[in-house]
Structure formats: C-alpha cells, structure tokens
Amino acid sequence: MSLSLLGSLEKALLAGLALGLIATIIDYIRMLKLRQKLPPGPFPLPLVGNHFQTPSIRPWIEWEKWTEYYNSPMITLWIGRHPRIILNDAWTASDLLEKKSDIFSSRPRLILMGDVINATKTNQTTLPYGDRWRVHRKLILMEVVNFVVPGVFIMETLPFLSKLPSWLYKFPSQLSFGAACMWRYFYLLTEEGAKASEDNFSKILMNSQEKSGLTDVEVGGLAGNLIGGGVDTTSSTMISCVLAMCAFPDVQRKAQAEIDSVISADRSPTWEDLDTKLPYIVALVKEVLRWRSVAILAGIPHANTKDVEYKGYHFPAGTNMIGNLWAIHRNPRDFPDPDVFRPERFLNGLERPYPNAKGSNPFGWGRRQCSGQPFAEQGLLYSLTRLIWAFDLKAGLDNNQGKEVKLDIFAYTESENMRPEPFKARFIPRSEKIHRLVMEEAAVAREALRKYDGETKLTMEDASRNPAWV
Ligand code: HEM
DSSP: OOHHHHHHHHHHHHHHHHHHHHHHHHHHHHHHHHHTTSOOOOOOBTTTBTTTTSOSSSHHHHHHHHHHHTTOSEEEEEETTEEEEEEOOHHHHIIIIITTTTTSOBOOOOIIIIITTTOTTTOTTTSOSSHHHHHHHHTOOOOOOGGGSTTSOHHHHSGGGGGSOTTTOOHHHHHHHHHHHHHHHHHHHHHHHHTSSSOOHHHHHHHHHHHHTOOHHHHHHHHHHHHHHHHHHHHHHHHHHHHHHHHOHHHHHHHHHHHHHHSOTTSOOOHHHHHHSOHHHHHHHHHHHHHTOSBTTOSSOEEOSSOEEETTEEEOTTOEEEEOHHHHTTOTTTSSSTTSOOGGGGTTSOSSOOSSTTSOOTTOSGGGSOTTHHHHHHHHHHHHHHHHHHEEEEEOBOTTTOOBOOOOTTOBOSSSBOOBOOOOEEEEESOHHHHHHHHHHHHHHHHHHGGGOOOOOOOHHHHHHSOOOO
8 A cells, every 4th residue: 555545544534533523522512501401410421421320230229319319309311412311209200291291292212122123113112102102002002121221221322333234233133133023923923813713902903904004013013012011010010919918917917807808708809899898908909019110110211292391401302201110109208118018008098198199100101101001900909809818928938947038028120120039938828718719710710711722833933034124
C-alpha cells in the first residue's frame, strides 16, 4: 500500500472518530438537558446511561432503596440514551397510569422483547395503543419474559447492536429466528387445536384470523400469551400462597375455621360458597397477590402517547414507565409490616387509604391492565380455597432429625415473573373423610377431562422448517 493511501485512510479514520465524538457530545448534552426535567436518579454516562449502576439481579430491590435515597416516589434510570421512569409509589403510579390512562396506555419501544423477536407490531402485550391492540385485547391475553427488565441486556442499552450483521454479532439473529420458530409452533398448535371436536379457544382464534385479518405471527402470539401470561403467573401465586400458609400458620387456621363454619364436613367448597360467604378467604387471596406479586415489575412498561407535565417534571411522549410492585406493595405507609402476611388488610374494606378500591395493583393499571385478571382471580380463589379446605399445609421435615425446616419468605427466583425457590412443604389431609372426598372428586375430574387427552405430534423442528416471519 502506498504511503499516500495510508495517509488518506488515517485521515478518514480520524475524521470519522471526530464526527462520532462530536455526535456523542451533542447527544450527551441533550441527555443532561432532559435530565433536568425528569425525576432524580443516578448520574448517567454518555451512550450507556446507568447500565452499569443497576444490578442485573432483582433490580427492583435496589430501586426501592433509591426512592429513599433520592427522597422521591419516582426515579429516573437511563438505559443507554433513553430514560426509564421507575414508579415506586402507588399514588404516583395511579396519578399517571390510571388517572391519565387515555395517555399512558401505550408501550415504549422495546428492543429485545419487541423489535428483535418481531413482537412490536404483532403481540398484544407489546403493541402500541391503538386499533390493532384493541383487536388483540378483544381476543384476550400475555407473555411476560425477563427481556423486559431494564439494565440486564446490553442490547436495550445500545439498540444499534440489534442491527449489526450476524457475522459480527449473532445473538439478535438467533433470537429473531428462535422467535419466528416459536410463533410458527404456536400457530401450528392453534391450527391443530381448531380441528378438535369440542369448542375451544383455537377455533375462535382461527375464525378471527379471517375476520380480523390477523397474521400467522399474531395468531401464534395470542395463543402463546395464554401460556406465557396465564400459567406461570397463576401457578407462582399459588406456590407463594403455600409458602405463606406454612410460614404464617395462624392465618391458615383462621382461614380453615371460616371454611369449616360455612361448609359441612361431607362436601367440598363450591362456587356458591365463594361468592359471599368466605370474606376472610377472599381477603387472603388479595393478600397473596400483594405480599409476593408475581409480575414484580407489573408486566410490561407503559408509555405516554403525548408529552405530559406532572409535578414539575416533563415526560416527553414515548417515555418508558415501569411500576415497581416490589416497592409499591411493600410501602409501610400503605401496608404496615409489609412482609407479614395479614389478610386483615383487605377485610371489611381497606385498612389504609389506597388509590383504588381494590387496595393493590398486582394486575397493573388503566386500560392496559391484565386482560386475564377476572380469570386469574376466580381461578386462584377457587383453587386456594379448596387447597386450604383439604390440607394442613406445613413446612417439610429435614432429612436427619425429622424437624421442620426453616422457611425463608424472601427466597425468590431472579425472574421478573418471580416465584419462591423450591422449598419443602407437607400437604396433610385434614381428615380421613376429606382425604376420601378429594380422591373421589379427582377420579370424577379425571374422567371429565379424558376427552382432552392426547398429545400433539408437532415439534419445534416442524416449526423451524417454516418460521413465521412478520
Ligand atoms: C396471578 C395471575 C396474573 C397476574 C398477577 C397478572 C399480571 C399482569 C400484569 C401486571 C400485566 C401488565 C399490566 C399493565 O401493563 O399495566 C398483565 C398483562 C396481561 N396479562 Fe396478566 N396476569 C395474570 C394472569 C393472566 C392470565 C391468566 C392471562 C390470560 C388468560 C393474562 C393475560 C395478560 C395479557 C394478555 C396482558 C397484556 C395486556 C395488554 O397489554 O393489553 N394474565 N398481567
């Protein structure tokens, strides 16, 4: 290579670097100016913001502390060049996400959970507020995954990484391909389900595909949301209840006393019993949803469709708003001794003022609130009542001395859909008669469900032969 060519390359490189530096400085000035109009928070660095200041494991615990440190119900966290507002207080979250729900019902731009897996314009949970979302909403459903936790994935901080060619950085294209296979897999399952003789949700979805013009990816997403949004959330809440019953035996005894006072010994609880006759149990289910809220960052962030001025702050349209339920549901002002499991907080009305009549927000806020809420609440009430009616739930025994193990009520998974770490528990039938009833009813249920027996032959391999791209 001639010396003059080397010289020109050097100059071009230097010019590129200088331009990059100038662009970074201008952008940093923009960030710092905007920062002055936003709630307090740690000082951001250029390009990466607070990426290195927020823990990647259970960040909600640290954010709760920041609210105290900055003496502010909301804090600003910069993920890359963009601010995220962490709402750590029920009243502030309600002012914005509930009272201004006509403005705060959209979703912000999400890289991993949206763009990279082709969900931004196709999945109910991430769709911006608008007509397409309404079509999905009518058909119900969610998929809460850990990609939503800010500060964990570098791609959320530096979105350009998702656009790099795959020979340079494989992760986005691998993720995108995996998602396309997954959407196809759920689509094929829906298609298969729609052929069954009984009525089912797959039939509704396949019919709507024609009527509403849903794409294969949208149908796959709606079907997958049922599993992603419905199964893990409900089962984790049930496990939290078992933990609470073992750790707070007095509450369990009160609940059983109430059930026993309403239900005779020779039958199990029914829907009719649940309606009005078991207020303590109803309060107990509310308390589980508050005590260890499964969707600890309230699902997916909200975003505003217009600029908003609030308490001297300015939130430009599209600001990413995250409700930190860990902080909100453990605020001692609203819930004294927050880690104590006490259904009385919700018995005979609310013990303390709260911005909504229900007294907590496990299902989120406003128009974007969980579309499976009634289904989840009824399912939990029914299943937990029957569980507490049937069994004495006690901590398990250790292997050596046969003593009860000590349970840790803070031992939860790192997932944003959190559930207790595995723990030992004993399910002891409360009487011989109850034991017999449970076995008899299980046999009847088994027969009733037999028509749904069967296993799909579809595999991910089938799906990967024809991935569903947008
Ligand atoms: C204990 C059970 C459940 C909890 C705690 C829960 C919690 C949540 C939360 C916090 C959100 C976000 C709300 C917001 O953005 O303000 C949400 C959204 C959603 N949930 Fe649930 N959920 C549960 C069960 C279910 C079930 C059983 C289904 C489906 C049958 C479901 C489907 C959805 C869907 C589709 C969305 C997205 C709504 C939208 O963006 O329009 N969830 N859920």
